[in-house]
Amino acid sequence: MRDEIMSAISSHETQLVDLYGGRDLPRSFEQHDVDAMRWAEAVVLTYPTYWSSFPAPLSAWIEDGLDSELWRGIHRVVAVTTHGSSRLVNMLSGGIDRRIVHRGLPRLMAPGAHGRFITLYSMDAIGDDERRRFLASLPLSLGEALG
Amino acid sequence: MLVMAPTSPDGRELHHAQTAPLSLRHNFIVETIDLMAENVTPAMSRTERLRYQSGDPVVDPAIGVHTELVARADAMVFVFPTRWWTPPPVLKAWIERVFLPDVAFVLDDRHRVRPNLRQLRAVVGITTHSHPEVIAGGGDGARRMLLRTMRLNAPRRVRTDWLVDPDDSAIARRMSRL
Numbered sequence A: 001m002r003d004e005i006m007s008a009i010s011s012h013e014t015q016l017v018d019l020y021g022g023r024d025l026p027r028s029f030e031q032h033d034v035d036a037m038r039w040a041e042a043v044v045l046t047y048p049t050y051w052s053s054f055p056a057p058l059s060a061w062i063e064d065g066l067d068s069e070l071w072r073g074i075h076r077v078v079a080v081t082t083h084g085s086s087r088l089v090n091m092l093s094g095g096i097d098r099r100i101v102h103r104g105l106p107r108l109m110a111p112g113a114h115g116r117f118i119t120l121y122s123m124d125a126i127g128d129d130e131r132r133r134f135l136a137s138l139p140l141s142l143g144e145a146l147g
Numbered sequence B: 001m002l003v004m005a006p007t008s009p010d011g012r013e014l015h016h017a018q019t020a021p022l023s024l025r026h027n028f029i030v031e032t033i034d035l036m037a038e039n040v041t042p043a044m045s046r047t048e049r050l051r052y053q054s055g056d057p058v059v060d061p062a063i064g065v066h067t068e069l070v071a072r073a074d075a076m077v078f079v080f081p082t083r084w085w086t087p088p089p090v091l092k093a094w095i096e097r098v099f100l101p102d103v104a105f106v107l108d109d110r111h112r113v114r115p116n117l118r119q120l121r122a123v124v125g126i127t128t129h130s131h132p133e134v135i136a137g138g139g140d141g142a143r144r145m146l147l148r149t150m151r152l153n154a155p156r157r158v159r160t161d162w163l164v165d166p167d168d169s170a171i172a173r174r175m176s177r178l
Helices: A002-008 A031-039 A056-067 A087-093 A096-108 A128-146 B012-024 B046-050 B061-072 B089-098 B132-138 B141-153 B168-176
Strands: A042-048 A076-082 A114-120 B002-004 B032-034 B075-082 B105-107 B113-115 B122-129 B159-164
Touching: A002 A042, A002 A128, A031 A056, A042 A056, A042 A128, A056 B089, A076 A096, A076 A128, A087 B141, A096 A114, A096 B132, A096 B141, A114 A128, B002 B012, B012 B032, B012 B075, B012 B122, B012 B168, B061 B089, B075 B141, B089 B141, B113 B141, B122 B141, B122 B168, B141 B159, B159 B168
Parallel strands: A042 A076, A076 A114, B002 B032, B002 B075, B075 B122, B122 B159
Antiparallel strands: B105 B113
16 A cells, blocks of 8 residues: 555655554654654555554554644645445444544644545455555545645 | 553543542452553554464463453453543554454454454443543544444443543442443
């Protein structure tokens, strides 16, 4: 997903923040993240949804940025994520990250900011074809989201 | 079992976590897990993620102990601050690492989550809100996660309760009802 997304947004100047970066344990919010957030206009988050929300290290990273008011300069947030469960289960018992991206974060971002949520459900049950189609759709959906 | 993440500087969670068992002890044996005192690693490791559905997912022995407590628990009480929309990352990480397939839930042949915590009768959250207006906008993700998403692991008739910034008498009342 990371590679497909970086390729899909390659017309923009980008910085990659990889919380695991090949290590066994993730890192936390660091000084160069402060610089990156001050430089950026948009943030694309990509992650597997765990328990209807961001994995813990990403949650921590977002919260640390909020504590330092670094989201105030961001105009777009886009989440690209996958779920094990179906769309229905997510509507009834999930969608925590979706609401944060659509309604929560934008209120703490730049005036007029919005969030977009690009997602694939039932990740384990669907076939390779459908997963490939999802990846292939990213340039268009990310283009619209970041426009 | 009572799981606490006492991360607030003013120690409110410590107070809540001391108050709740006073009323629970009439009906339950209370086992307390303090995620900060026990130095629980606040993240799933890459190794744990790769082994998640392997049938042998427990890498950290402390997590193995907690997983057994979860499997046996009649009631779970979570005590933590809600700083933005979700539980603190240390509690979220603990949930990710402890509520394992074939312990907390099972996946059926269509990859759907089916509950496996057959003992569980009650799930309760006791929390404080750092930014109530933030929750009004972006939703109470902590509540939704612990009372709805986690319900996928529990029997249908599980009771739930949620206390926000409670005083001692509210805690006493609600705990004795479990």
